[in-house]
Amino acid sequence: MPELPEVETVRRGLAPAMEGAFITRLELNRPDLRFPLPENFASAVEGRRIVSLGRRAKYLLIDLDDDLTVISHLGMSGSFRIEDDTVGEFHHPRSKNAKHDHVVFHLQREAAPRRIIYNDPRRFGFMHLWKRSELDLYPAFAELGPEPTGNALDADYLAGRFSGKNQPLKGALLDQTVVAGLGNIYVCEALWRSHLSPKRAAGSIVTKTGRPKKELALLHTAIREVIADAIAAGGSSLRDHIQTDGSLGYFQHSFSVYDREGKPCRTPGCGGTVARITQAGRSTFYCPACQK
Template identity: 65%
Template structure:
């Protein structure tokens, strides 16, 4: 499943094509994705101008001119592509009927899996934004923009790992008294919104914290964050920022909206590197893998304590 940096790079890739455009037509080629599409979805979005694209956790939020917002989740294999209809001569410059770039695995080209097509118009120019999802684990919904925080998808989410709200003091308040492993606590979306398995492994390695460490052990007796929790907070911010800058990890079949791959997977220090030497200078350890909560955890048993 794409993680937060992947979703953020998708948002950035879609924004130039979608922001400011009017949805002339919403073409629904099936009534459902992972869940049924909202009743009257096409009629409710057609004719609305797209004011902006945002991201909350791993969700895309498409703000519309009537105050509503389209919520989209990519699931396991969902992707958007921007293209121009071949028959049109007034398409937006830079749009293409093909998806350029190299792929780790092919993605988003089989028209049988094009499930939702937004036909957009801006100043007489036309383009299409196509949602493709072979596995159909993604989904879309509609919500009132003023009530997003109360939406079932969002109301229990914790702080974003990209914002100032994620701080050592915030983590200390959420970790205090927890005997749960820190790895599981970090994956709890009620604690940090959008932080996934890959970047939790990387952040714990950077901070030198063993994934099985009890979350509460990182908090001092007076409730203040310990030095290791401060280091972990910094590591989370850094690893997410670097992944976004690099364009996302692009594991398996994830691509950016322009069809190119991100390359942060080449910078992974421990994730998916079982049996390799720990890259920390002077560390003699070997990267190991254990299962936690049904997910693989990669770490160095020597320098992560």
């Protein structure tokens, strides 16, 4: 499933084509994805101008000029691609099979028509309509923690959430009420960068007075850096993820532990070997030698 850097990459790829454009027609090729598409979806958005594209955790937000927002989740295999009506050329090699083109945004911007196509072979993605002024009330957003790239996430905040917890660090970081948008790949990478074991109790990196220890400060920095590096690399093109222009993300070539079971740890001078364990039904990759 695409994680935060992948969704941010999609947002940045779509923004130049969508922001400021008018939706002349919304083509719905089926009534549902994972869930039924919004009632009167087409009539609600047609004729509206796209004000901006945003993101909350792993959700793409398409803000319209009438206080409505299209909330889109890519699920396991969902993707957007940009197709210029004047050329008719697909720029997304994986998605040429038109039977999986479920939602098509017909746009008009600066006298040039353009189509933005949502393709989803497995149909695990979904789209909802919600008032932008009430986004905090959207059920999936109501209890989300701060973004890993925002100023609200700092070591003091994490100390407050981890204090007294025996829950393993891996599970604590995957809790979306603690940090929004962190997924399995980037939690593994951040823990490796901060040399912390995924099995370590979250409360062990907080002082008795509730202040962050040095290890927690390092973890906070590692989270921000790994997300920034992944966004800069265009995300990780694992399984179904690919950018809107058809090019791949390359952060997977920089993985230090994720999916590297049995390979040498990349920490200089470590000499350890990357191991894989299962935590809460998910694979965790880490180096037992240098992550304590």
